[in-house]
Amino acid sequence: MRSSPNKAALLIVPGLLFLGVSFLVPLAGVLMRSFDARGKLSLAGHEFSLANYAELLSDPLYQIVLQNTFVVALVATVFTLLLAYPVCYFLSRLSGGWGSALLLLALFPFWTSILVRLFAFTQILPQFGLMYTTTATIIGMVYYLLPYMIAILYASMLSIDNELTNAARTLGANMLQALWRVFMPLTRPGVTVGVTMVFVISLGFFLTPALLGGGADLTVATYIQQQVNIAKWGTASAMGSVLLILTLAIYFGAQRLFPSNDMAVLGTGSQKGVSRTEGPRLTWPVGIGFVFTVAVFFFLLAPLVVVVILSFTPTTFLIFPPSGFSGRWYAQFFNDADWLASGLLSFKVAVLTAIVSTALGLMTALGLVRGNVPARQVITGLFLAPLIVPVILVAIALFDLASRLRLVGTTVAYVAGHTLLALPITVMIASNALRSMGTELEQAARTLGASRSRAFSAVTARMMAPSLAVAAVFAFVTSWDEPVIALFLSAGRSTLPVHIFNNIRTEVTPTVAAVSTMLMAAVLIGGLAYAVLAAARRRRMVKAYEGASYG
Numbered sequence: 338m339r340s341s342p343n344k345a346a347l348l349i350v351p352g353l354l355f356l357g358v359s360f361l362v363p364l365a366g367v368l369m370r371s372f373d374a375r376g377k378l379s380l381a382g383h384e385f386s387l388a389n390y391a392e393l394l395s396d397p398l399y400q401i402v403l404q405n406t407f408v409v410a411l412v413a414t415v416f417t418l419l420l421a422y423p424v425c426y427f428l429s430r431l432s433g434g435w436g437s438a439l440l441l442l443a444l445f446p447f448w449t450s451i452l453v454r455l456f457a458f459t460q461i462l463p464q465f466g467l468m469y470t471t472t473a474t475i476i477g478m479v480y481y482l483l484p485y486m487i488a489i490l491y492a493s494m495l496s497i498d499n500e501l502t503n504a505a506r507t508l509g510a511n512m513l514q515a516l517w518r519v520f521m522p523l524t525r526p527g528v529t530v531g532v533t534m535v536f537v538i539s540l541g542f543f544l545t546p547a548l549l550g551g552g553a554d555l556t557v558a559t560y561i562q563q564q565v566n567i568a569k570w571g572t573a574s575a576m577g578s579v580l581l582i583l584t585l586a587i588y589f590g591a592q593r594l595f596p597s598n599d600m601a602v603l604g605t606g607s608q609k610g611v612s613r614t615e616g617p618r619l620t621w622p623v624g625i626g627f628v629f630t631v632a633v634f635f636f637l638l639a640p641l642v643v644v645v646i647l648s649f650t651p652t653t654f655l656i657f658p659p660s661g662f663s664g665r666w667y668a669q670f671f672n673d674a675d676w677l678a679s680g681l682l683s684f685k686v687a688v689l690t691a692i693v694s695t696a697l698g699l700m701t702a703l704g705l706v707r708g709n710v711p712a713r714q715v716i717t718g719l720f721l722a723p724l725i726v727p728v729i730l731v732a733i734a735l736f737d738l739a740s741r742l743r744l745v746g747t748t749v750a751y752v753a754g755h756t757l758l759a760l761p762i763t764v765m766i767a768s769n770a771l772r773s774m775g776t777e778l779e780q781a782a783r784t785l786g787a788s789r790s791r792a793f794s795a796v797t798a799r800m801m802a803p804s805l806a807v808a809a810v811f812a813f814v815t816s817w818d819e820p821v822i823a824l825f826l827s828a829g830r831s832t833l834p835v836h837i838f839n840n841i842r843t844e845v846t847p848t849v850a851a852v853s854t855m856l857m858a859a860v861l862i863g864g865l866a867y868a869v870l871a872a873a874r875r876r877r878m879v880k881a882y883e884g885a886s887y888g
Contacts, residue, residue, distance in 0.1 A: 345707040346710045349700070352697045352701035352720065353719075355697060355753075356760075359738075360734075363734030367577055368574070369574075370574035371389055373386060374386040376574060378570075378741075389575035390579075392572065401555070402557055405554065409554075411536070413478040413479050413539050414532055414535045417482045417535050418486060418531065418535075420486075420633055422490060423633075424626070424633050425487055426626055430499070440487070444484045444487070446637050447488075450837075451818060452853075454480060455544060456841055456850070456853055457643055458473070458480070459841060460643060460845075471554050474546045478542055482539065483633070483636075484637075485535060485538070489534065490527045493530075494527065497520060501520070540583065541558055541584070543556075543558035544821065544838070547842075548838075557729075558580075560576060561580075562729065565733050565736070565825075574733075577727075577729070580729075580730060581726060588725055644854060645854045646659065648851040648853070649663060651665065655847055655850065669848050669851070676848065682748075683817055683833040686748060690812055690813065695763050698762075698767045699767050701720060702767035702768040703771065721765075728821045731758075731822060732822045735753070735825065736825040736826060746827060746829050750826045751816075755815065755822065758816075758819060759815040766807060766808040767801070767804065771797075774801070819834065820837075820838050824838060833852070837852060
């Protein structure tokens with residue numbers, strides 16, 4: 338396809354149009370409202386004013402909210418780093434595939450619905466008198482962010498050879514000196530990426546402070562939601578614009594302060610942590626790391642176990658441990674029309690989101706990788722922007738647009754909002770797949786007489802099928818577990834995460850625990866099925882390769 342780069346470049350047009358309608362235009366609407374004293378959005382009668390920003394600067398409550406947001410985000414980021422670093426050191430020093438296996442276990446909460454995790458803490462924290470406090474908010478944030486940090490730091494540490502610290506020991510350094518002077522400086526790129534990503538995500542937290550924090554524990558995201566609820570669009574838009582500017586400044590500032598290779602760590606591991614012939618050396622850092630890792634894994638997995646146990650309570654109220662065993666709440670879910678309707682709506686929206694985002698992601702990837710696209714880096718950054726912009730700002734922007742188009746509560750609005758979040762992921766996965774396979778085989782098919790479309794469908798598309806399947810799964814999970822955008826877009830017809838959120842905020846029943854357990858079981862079964870299919874595929878490829886070699 339490189340023979341016609343301009344035609345390939347046109348494939349990014351559908352994705353750009355979608356971003357323009359669902360992302361840039363709504364954000365521009367929010368920005369325009371922030372510069373109107375009445376918070377109105379009208380091109381004809383718009384009067385430029387800084388009144389909303391002046392009100393924020395003069396309002397002591399805004400200063401408290403902004404301070405709360407940054408302090409909580411900073412504390413959560415620090416604790417996340419302190420918990421993840423020893424765990425990743427221990428996992429990266431293990432041999433025999435144990436590190437990768439335990440990494441998957443550590444990432445299991447990541448694949449579990451955020452509302453399931455928050456529900457678990459609504460049942461655990463009251464036992465310690467921590468519910469509706471800043472401490473509860475920080476605990477919930479750390480729990481959510483820990484898998485992100487572990488994944489990033491593990492990828493960074495895996496590329497560091499043990500022989501480097503061994504060489505420092507040989508030259509007279511003790512273990513602590515070898516770690517401080519040799520190992521830890523080499524992990525700076527991973528730490529930089531992890532801290533930046535976690536801190537940026539922390540600034541936009543909405544669900545965690547809303548469910549676990551107290552009334553005085555306002556953050557920017559919860560304050561924006563309150564202002565939208567009382568129709569103070571000018572104040573909400575101004576605060577959202579400030580949050581967006583601060584987030585972008587932190588993200589791009591980190592990229593400017595550190596070399597570009599420091600900000601690109603994921604996927605760089607070279608499997609040098611421990612050689613295949615050398616077992617893990619149980620020196621004191623690894624021994625302490627084992628104990629610390631067990632404690633962190635308990636923190637990650639114990640809340641999920643509590644949810645499972647609570648789902649089998651026979652009583653109409655939640656108490657831990659349950660006084661007996663019953664499956665009545667699972668039956669209650671299937672007999673409740675509201676729960677079933679929300680589940681079916683979530684499934685429908687997730688399937689459509691997977692289809693749309695994967696198709697747009699493939700076309701965009703083809704245009705970016707194989708097309709002669711001007712300002713390629715800028716356009717690539719635009720497609721990744723929905724991952725950087727705080728989700729609360731995306732939610733109110735889409736709600737504003739959907740309200741004016743009378744699309745609130747419709748399937749179209751849900752799919753558009755969720756595709757916006759899933760599209761960056763599908764673009765990255767499809768782009769990486771295209772770069773890794775090259776164009777040689779496709780060109781060979783064309784040399785043998787196949788048309789351009791036939792060569793692509795018969796060769797490239799088949800080779801990309803596993804990557805596209807992974808992209809579709811990611812898109813499906815992103816939609817299935819998305820509560821913030823769905824909360825703003827819901828009107829009568831709510832998705833399953835929104836239905837769970839409303840139940841947690843009003844009256845928690847054991848049905849929520851049953852639904853949460855079924856969601857976790859679906860993730861576990863899906864993961865195991867994917868692992869079995871992937872293993873079977875690898876075995877077929879090995880047999881085919883061996884047959885070709887002996888043939």
